[in-house]
Structures are given as C-alpha cells and as structure tokens.
Amino acid sequence: MANSQPPPALEAGNDVFHDSYGKARDRARHELSILVALPDEVVLRSQSVRHAFPYAGPSFGQAKSAAHIAVALFTLTRNGSLDGRSRIQIARMAEHISGAIEQLGAPGDQAITEEIRALLELCLAFARDAGARAPSEIAQSGFASEAGPRILTITELATREQIARLHSAVDSALSTLSGEEKEALQVVVVGDHQARTRSLGMQYFQCRFRETAGADERVTYGENIGTEEEALALAGTRHLDKAIAQAFFGDEKRLQRDVLGDAAKRCLEQMKF
Numbered sequence: 206m207a208n209s210q211p212p213p214a215l216e217a218g219n220d221v222f223h224d225s226y227g228k229a230r231d232r233a234r235h236e237l238s239i240l241v242a243l244p245d246e247v248v249l250r251s252q253s254v255r256h257a258f259p260y261a262g263p264s265f266g267q268a269k270s271a272a273h274i275a276v277a278l279f280t281l282t283r284n285g286s287l288d289g290r291s292r293i294q295i296a297r298m299a300e301h302i303s304g305a306i307e308q309l310g311a312p313g314d315q316a317i318t319e320e321i322r323a324l325l326e327l328c329l330a331f332a333r334d335a336g337a338r339a340p341s342e343i344a345q346s347g348f349a350s351e352a353g354p355r356i357l358t359i360t361e362l363a364t365r366e367q368i369a370r371l372h373s374a375v376d377s378a379l380s381t382l383s384g385e386e387k388e389a390l391q392v393v394v395v396g397d398h399q400a401r402t403r404s405l406g407m408q409y410f411q412c413r414f415r416e417t418a419g420a421d422e423r424v425t426y427g428e429n430i431g432t433e434e435e436a437l438a439l440a441g442t443r444h445l446d447k448a449i450a451q452a453f454f455g456d457e458k459r460l461q462r463d464v465l466g467d468a469a470k471r472c473l474e475q476m477k478f
Contacts, residue, residue: 234441238386240378241436242394242406248433249378256381260374264317268363271321274302274328275352287339299332317362324355364405371409393436395427421461
C-alpha cells in the first residue's frame with residue numbers, strides 16, 4: 206500500500222516554511238498603517254502605536270433589539286396555537302417590552318427614539334393580546350405588516366446615525382497620518398461569518414477610498430475574524446502574499462484566489478461528466 210505521507214525531509218522543509226512565513230507576516234504588519242473597523246470602535250495601528258476611536262451610539266443596538274423583539278413575537282405565535290411554554294415566554298416578553306419603553310426616556314427626545322417607542326408599543330399590544338388568546342392568522346399577519354415598515358424606518362435612522370459616528374471617528378484617525386501613510390493605509394472590516402458586500406462598514410470604506418466592490422485592494426472583510434489581533438494578522442498576510450505573488454507569478458493578486466483554483470478550472474474543462 207502506497208504511503209500517502211510526504212517524506213520526512215519534505216515535512217521538515219514545510220515546517221521551516223510555516224515558521225519563516227509567520228515571522229515575515231508579523232514583520233509585514235508592523236510595516237503598515239492598518240485601520241481595523243470593529244463593531245464599536247476603529248483602531249489605527251501605525252508604526253506600532255495604537256490609537257482607538259469609539260463611534261458606537263446607543264440607537265443602533267436599540268433598533269436591532271426592538272426589531273428582534275418583533276420577530277420573536279412573530280415566531281412564538283406563528284403556529285396558530287400556544288402551548289404553556291410559549292405563553293410563559295410571551296408573558297415574559299411583555300414584561301421586557303414594558304420595561305424597555307420606560308427606559309427609553311422622555312417622549313420627544315429624538316426621532317429614532319420615538320420610532321423605537323412606537324414599534325415597542327405595537328409589540329406590547331400584540332404580546333398582551335397573544336397572552337390572552339392565540340392570535341388568528343389575520344391578526345398575526347396584520348402585526349407583521351405594521352411592524353415591518355416601522356423596522357425599516359428605525360433601521361434607516363439608526364444606520365444614518367451610525368455612519369455619521371463612524372465617519373467622524375475615521376476622520377479623527379486619518380488626521381494623525383501623513384499623506385504618504387494615508388495612501389498606503391490598509392483597512393480590515395471585522396464582521397460575521399461571511400463577507401457581506403452590503404455591510405455598513407464595507408460600503409462606507411469602499412466609498413471613502415473609492416474602491417469598487419470586490420476589488421479587495423485597500424479594504425478587506427475579516428471573514429470569521431472577531432478580534433483586533435486577528436485583523437492585524439490578516440493585513441500582514443495580505444501584504445506579504447502580494448509581495449510573494451508579484452515575485453513568483455507577476456500578479457500581486459494571484460494568492461488572493463484559491464491557489465488550486467485556476468488549475469482545477471483547467472482540469473475540469475477537460476473532463477466529461
């Protein structure tokens with residue numbers, strides 16, 4: 206039976222690669238000015254100095270939670286009949302909503318606060334009715350139809366506020382850089398499991414640096430990355446990979462694609478299925 210393991214000498218050589226690559230990547234990240242966009246702050250690393258610029262406001266989180274409450278009520282009541290556990294959850298949700306309304310502050314503070322209040326009051330009325338009797342399909346549909354536009358309105362208002370805060374934070378960060386450093390700046394947007402072309406952070410930085418979606422030149426999405434250190438490592442990896450790809454293949458973006466992808470495409474084109 207053939208041995209599928211590489212010869213020990215090759216394995217040893219591969220170990221040297223991982224060690225040398227890791228050290229070169231760490232050096233590369235310190236050569237760059239890197240802006241990491243986290244959910245609540247932007248962090249600038251330049252010449253090994255760290256500067257943090259918070260930007261998150263309360264409205265964005267409040268809007269998200271209010272929308273989730275409406276969706277939770279929809280999912281709890283969508284089967285048309287309520288068991289004991291569902292009734293308990295709806296009763297607890299009504300208590301949470303009532304408390305949230307009280308915590309929003311005085312009426313008339315901000316447009317977004319009033320929109321969130323209106324959505325929560327709609328949710329509270331629906332929750333109380335549902336606690337007394339299982340809502341009909343018509344009642345549930347009416348709730349969702351009224352809640353939907355309100356969710357879109359508070360999302361729009363919260364997004365405007367979030368972008369304004371982000372813009373101010375980025376302005377502050379860029380004001381600390383020289384013109385040359387700004388030109389070389391790399392941005393990593395930290396997010397959820399997969400790249401979202403319409404994510405707030407990606408859209409903002411692509412517009413700010415006039416980079417088309419998918420170009421992946423100065424602005425990249427930190428897929429499955431949740432920390433600042435991981436984002437910095439990604440920026441170092443991208444910087445090093447561009448230098449390697451340019452030297453070996455004459456195309457600095459070659460290693461941003463799956464290294465086996467082009468060969469696989471040619472092989473598959475020759476096969477018959």
